[in-house]
Amino acid sequence: MDVVEVSPPYDHADITALAAASLLMEYLCLKAWQKGARAEPMPE
Secondary structure, eight states: OOOOOOOGGGOTTOHHHHHHHHHHHHHHHHHHHHTTOOOOOOOO
């Protein structure tokens, strides 16, 4: 995966930067899930 064309100085509303960060986080979580990473249930 490659994130390109994100230039915060030209993105005054941070829309492109937030979209890129969200996509990257989703991708990393998916890869971790595929490798067997599982979160422990939160105690109530």
